[in-house]
Amino acid sequence: MVAIAAQPYAYPLPAASQIALVIIDMQRDFLEAAGFGESLGNDVSQLRAIVPTLQTLLAAFRERQLTVIHTRECHRADLADCPPAKRVRGNPRLRIGDRGPMGRILITGEPGNAIIPELAPLPEEWVLEKPGKGAFCRTDFETQLQQRQLTHLLLTGVTTEVCVQTTMREANDRGYECLLIEDATASYFPEFKQATLEMVRAQGGIVGWTATTADVLAAIARYPTATGVS
Numbered sequence: 001m002v003a004i005a006a007q008p009y010a011y012p013l014p015a016a017s018q019i020a021l022v023i024i025d026m027q028r029d030f031l032e033a034a035g036f037g038e039s040l041g042n043d044v045s046q047l048r049a050i051v052p053t054l055q056t057l058l059a060a061f062r063e064r065q066l067t068v069i070h071t072r073e074c075h076r077a078d079l080a081d082c083p084p085a086k087r088v089r090g091n092p093r094l095r096i097g098d099r100g101p102m103g104r105i106l107i108t109g110e111p112g113n114a115i116i117p118e119l120a121p122l123p124e125e126w127v128l129e130k131p132g133k134g135a136f137c138r139t140d141f142e143t144q145l146q147q148r149q150l151t152h153l154l155l156t157g158v159t160t161e162v163c164v165q166t167t168m169r170e171a172n173d174r175g176y177e178c179l180l181i182e183d184a185t186a187s188y189f190p191e192f193k194q195a196t197l198e199m200v201r202a203q204g205g206i207v208g209w210t211a212t213t214a215d216v217l218a219a220i221a222r223y224p225t226a227t228g229v230s
């Protein structure tokens, strides 16, 4: 069996066509000053540490022509998909839709809503726009996963206990085999990240697996590269 060395036990690898790297919300709005993350009172500089790790994973997936899914948390310009409760929650300095230095906060198409340049999607890659924390909420994510016959999701991105964990739980309930890559996810609260890692893999992997980037890279090296040479 080809598997990723993982916790709480080895994660069996499927056919290359069935696995996807899911990079959640690596947007300027969460990583740069004056975006949504900072408007909520967070120290956004903490999230940058995972960028080189994600670049390495992205390159390895692209080299093998494995599926990469990018997500963006965003809302329509008219805010029709933004529940009023979400807009007022926390009484932020700048609310969703307000104009900030990077354009309107968390609005699709605005400069601040873009994925950071270091992880920019290729034109042919799948970018899922989502109005909620979870990727399944009011999106076609499940339909698209089914159509593409994807069954195994390797989750990364920000923030671990909010959008990443919500998406992982939603995917687990729908029958997907989910693995959270430990050093490719970050939180504004390191202790919340650690708690998330422990809670998803507790009870025999009640929500899924966790593994390091090194172990993921070692395992996916079994998949052929586009040129046939790794």
Ligand code: TIU
Pocket (backbone or CB within 6 Å): 024, 025, 030, 037, 040, 073, 133, 158, 159, 160, 162, 163, 164, 188
């Ligand atoms: N605030 C926070 O930790 N996260 C979010 O609002 N969205 C995501 O996690 N992407």
